[in-house]
Amino acid sequence: MLERLKYPIGKFECPDTISEDHMNNWINDIKKLPKEVIDLVNHFTEEQLETPYRNGGWTARQVIHHLHDSHHHGYIRFKWTLTEESPTIKAYYEDRWAELFDSKKAPIQLSLDLLKALHAKWAYFLEGLSFNELQKHFVHPEGNIKISLAEDIGIYAWHGKHHLAHLQIIADSKG
Structure with a gap:
């Protein structure tokens, strides 16, 4: 059950080709994600925003702020990859970012916009x-793994749906 709550749509599997x-x-998934998130959470109550999608998981508010933080990193990684030769990207501690004041308290409209x-x-x-x-x-840098931009588009499309599913759980x- 815990695995289903952590990965409600399963883990990302990149096709061989x-x-x-x-x-x-x-x-298209990346393009439509903001509308899907906004349509889902636009009428969330404060109680829903402070509800985690699973025991020990992030609240809806943290998930929404995380989506922007993570996807902003993704966008920048694309720019680095196109302007540098096989750059080693800067990883970040997303769990620590989710505990920062803005992730826990800021109005969700900031990240939705x-x-x-x-x-x-x-x-x-x-x-x-x-x-x-x-x-x-x-x-x-975690595992020294090479990721193509084509694969990373798939990863971020999955990532958006993954967290949209967490918000749907809430x-x-x-109700």
Whole structure:
């Protein structure tokens, strides 16, 4: 049960070959995520915003702020990868960021507005990348793993749906 609450849509599985359809679907997922999140949480009560999606998990408010923080990092990683040769990205302690004052107390509208603007620009940017640019990669310092931009688009599309599912758990449990 805990695993289902942690990963309500399962873990990301990258296809062996990333097709144009995969790319189009993933970019569309990135493009539409802000509206889906806003539509879901727009009428959340303070109680819902302070409710974790699982015991020991983040509250709805923390998840919403995390989505912007994480996806902002993602956008910047794309820029680094296209302007540097196989950069090692800067990882961050997302669990510690989620405990910071703004993640625990700030109005969600701040991150919702940022997420909406970020995703509009990010999707526009992604739609303009060439096949060769999508093959470029960065190195994630945790495990020294090489990740292509094509794969990372899939990861962020999954990540958005993953946390949207967490917010849906809260919506379903708190009416």
